[in-house]
Amino acid sequence: MLARLGIFALSLALASVVIFVITQALPGDVAAVILGHGATAEQLAAKRAELGTDRPFVVQYLDWVFGMATGDFGRSWFSGLPVATLIGPRAEVTISLVVGGLLLALLIALPLGAVAALKRRQWPGFLTSTAAQVGMAVPAFWAGILLVFVFGVTLGWLPPNGYVPIGRDPVAWARHLVLPVTALGVVQAAVLVRYVRSAFLEVLGEDHYRTARSIGWTRWRALARHGVRNAALSLVTVVGLQLAAVIVGAIVIERVFVLPGLGSLLLDMVSQHDLAVVRGIVMLLVLAVLAINALVDVSYVLIDPRLRARESS
Amino acid sequence: MKRAELWIGLVLVAGVVALALLSFVWTPFNPTGVGSAPRLAPPGWPHVLGTDHMGIDTFSRILVGARSALYVGIIAVGIAALVGVPLGILAAWLPRWGAEGMMRAVDVAYAFPALLLAILLAGVFGASTETAMLAIGIATIPAFIRVTRAGALSVLASDYVLAARASGTPVPVIAVRHVLPNIAHLVGVQASVSFAMAILAEAALSYLGLGTPPTVPSWGRMLGDAQTYLFSHPGQAVWPGLAIAGAVLGFNLVGDGLRDFLDPKLQEVS
Numbered sequence: 325m326l327a328r329l330g331i332f333a334l335s336l337a338l339a340s341v342v343i344f345v346i347t348q349a350l351p352g353d354v355a356a357v358i359l360g361h362g363a364t365a366e367q368l369a370a371k372r373a374e375l376g377t378d379r380p381f382v383v384q385y386l387d388w389v390f391g392m393a394t395g396d397f398g399r400s401w402f403s404g405l406p407v408a409t410l411i412g413p414r415a416e417v418t419i420s421l422v423v424g425g426l427l428l429a430l431l432i433a434l435p436l437g438a439v440a441a442l443k444r445r446q447w448p449g450f451l452t453s454t455a456a457q458v459g460m461a462v463p464a465f466w467a468g469i470l471l472v473f474v475f476g477v478t479l480g481w482l483p484p485n486g487y488v489p490i491g492r493d494p495v496a497w498a499r500h501l502v503l504p505v506t507a508l509g510v511v512q513a514a515v516l517v518r519y520v521r522s523a524f525l526e527v528l529g530e531d532h533y534r535t536a537r538s539i540g541w542t543r544w545r546a547l548a549r550h551g552v553r554n555a556a557l558s559l560v561t562v563v564g565l566q567l568a569a570v571i572v573g574a575i576v577i578e579r580v581f582v583l584p585g586l587g588s589l590l591l592d593m594v595s596q597h598d599l600a601v602v603r604g605i606v607m608l609l610v611l612a613v614l615a616i617n618a619l620v621d622v623s624y625v626l627i628d629p630r631l632r633a634r635e636s637s
Numbered sequence: 638m639k640r641a642e643l644w645i646g647l648v649l650v651a652g653v654v655a656l657a658l659l660s661f662v663w664t665p666f667n668p669t670g671v672g673s674a675p676r677l678a679p680p681g682w683p684h685v686l687g688t689d690h691m692g693i694d695t696f697s698r699i700l701v702g703a704r705s706a707l708y709v710g711i712i713a714v715g716i717a718a719l720v721g722v723p724l725g726i727l728a729a730w731l732p733r734w735g736a737e738g739m740m741r742a743v744d745v746a747y748a749f750p751a752l753l754l755a756i757l758l759a760g761v762f763g764a765s766t767e768t769a770m771l772a773i774g775i776a777t778i779p780a781f782i783r784v785t786r787a788g789a790l791s792v793l794a795s796d797y798v799l800a801a802r803a804s805g806t807p808v809p810v811i812a813v814r815h816v817l818p819n820i821a822h823l824v825g826v827q828a829s830v831s832f833a834m835a836i837l838a839e840a841a842l843s844y845l846g847l848g849t850p851p852t853v854p855s856w857g858r859m860l861g862d863a864q865t866y867l868f869s870h871p872g873q874a875v876w877p878g879l880a881i882a883g884a885v886l887g888f889n890l891v892g893d894g895l896r897d898f899l900d901p902k903l904q905e906v907s
Contacts, residue, residue, distance in 0.1 A: 339749075461883070463857075466877075469863070472864075576752070576845060
């Protein structure tokens with residue numbers, strides 16, 4: 325357990341160095357970029373002192389990292405607002421979208437993957453695999469645009485864009501999220517179906533499954549009893565690996581549906597070259613991915629009794 | 638069945654390549670300049686897929702868009718393979734602790750998907766086709782390292798490599814003469830699947846305005862433009878999407894088909 329924590333800390337440190345180095349590579353002087361061409365030498369020096377960019381590289385890095393550890397993500401270069409204040413209200417949007425998208429993807433992929441595995445030599449299995457292959461090729465933002473056209477514009481059933489915080493009106497919140505979550509979840513489900521299928525296929529070849537079948541259990545019962553737990557192991561891994569894909573998917577989907585989330589903020593700040601905010605958001609997203617994957621690592625032990633025995637011995 | 642998958646994939650890929658090649662010598666109309674054509678015309682004659690909001694022929698833009706998609710894919714996958722394959726062989730060769738450290742770094746790299754890296758680079762250096770290609774390429778390196786290492790480990794454990802080492806053959810020679818030919822099929826499959834992902838990433842970046850510049854036709858940006866006119870002219874959102882999906886499906890099918898064709902023992906998901 326300690327070793328895993330150490331690996332997590334090391335990964336985090338490595339990621340923070342990479343992000344910091346890239347955002348420091350900005351050609352030219354930050355203060356000059358902010359103040360524009362007309363700035364005097366004194367103004368530039370004052371701005372540098374204010375931003376802290378006149379300090380050595382390593383000091384700036386450590387300041388950034390230890391600031392984040394205490395919840396201080398720095399300040400926006402242009403507006404001067406604390407990055408944490410900018411991120412705060414937007415995190416709800418992105419979390420709703422990512423969690424909703426992942427849940428929907430699993431809800432679709434689990435049954436379909438089971439069908440694809442059990443009926444793999446019959447037409448339902450063939451159909452499912454084909455649908456998954458096609459679904460994987462559809463860009464989520466295109467799916468989003470088509471959904472907006474059908475359900476938002478033509479049928480008018482759901483709002484085509486925008487967002488309402490859950491605290492203000494939960495029903496409106498849900499209605500605004502249906503289309504974005506569907507666009508993100510359905511495309512992600514197509515990727516997951518193949519993993520679920522191969523996880524179940526593996527179970528079908530194992531002894532305990534065959535034994536359960538030989539004592540007269542139906543295939544579905546044997547799979548429900550032995551398959552799900554065994555498949556859960558590889559599924560948890562896949563969800564961990566796919567999380568990064570779902571998060572970047574959410575960034576694009578936020579643009580499609582004009583949702584005021586972290587992704588929209590990130591893209592706005594990229595076009596303004598406000599790297600203080602950009603690196604704060606990117607670090608937060610990478611932290612989320614690494615943390616979930618560390619949890620995935622830990623959860624193996626909970627899911628697989630064999631690992632539990634090894635861990636305690 | 639599996640053979641059919643490979644063939645459908647090859648036909649789709651050949652189709653995209655043909656569109657791209659055709660665009661070098663012929664497009665029905667000027668794909669970039671504003672013409673005298675009516676704006677947002679529906680499909681018909683002479684504009685078979687209609688025109689966009691600038692009055693530019695959609696079919697001509699689809700043709701040139703194929704070129705943009707393949708260009709980004711070739712460079713990005715090229716970068717990933719040229720860096721990832723040698724590193725993967727190295728990881729297989731390194732002592733345990735070295736390989737362990739390297740694979741941990743690869744794990745961290747998986748937390749930086751192509752799009753996130755591209756967005757970060759666009760924030761620092763400005764958005765361009767080059768930063769997009771570079772970001773997609775770098776983000777794809779880990780996949781090549783993993784695949785190459787897995788393949789190289791089994792090759793390095795074989796008797797003929799042992800014999801070569803015993804007879805004093807230098808390491809780089811073994812890598813080129815024995816390891817590379819025996820993992821070429823794995824790298825080929827990975828390249829095809831990565832190509833599909835590169836096309837998807839480029840489309841998303843262009844849609845966001847962070848990839849191919851507005852002056853060059855690209856499928857992703859066409860979808861972005863089409864979204865503006867979705868209420869009045871939804872048809873414009875169909876063709877670029879179909880083109881992206883067709884190209885991605887093609888490369889994915891070729892990858893899967895190749896995998897099963899070359900090594901039937903391999904599972905569909907590795």
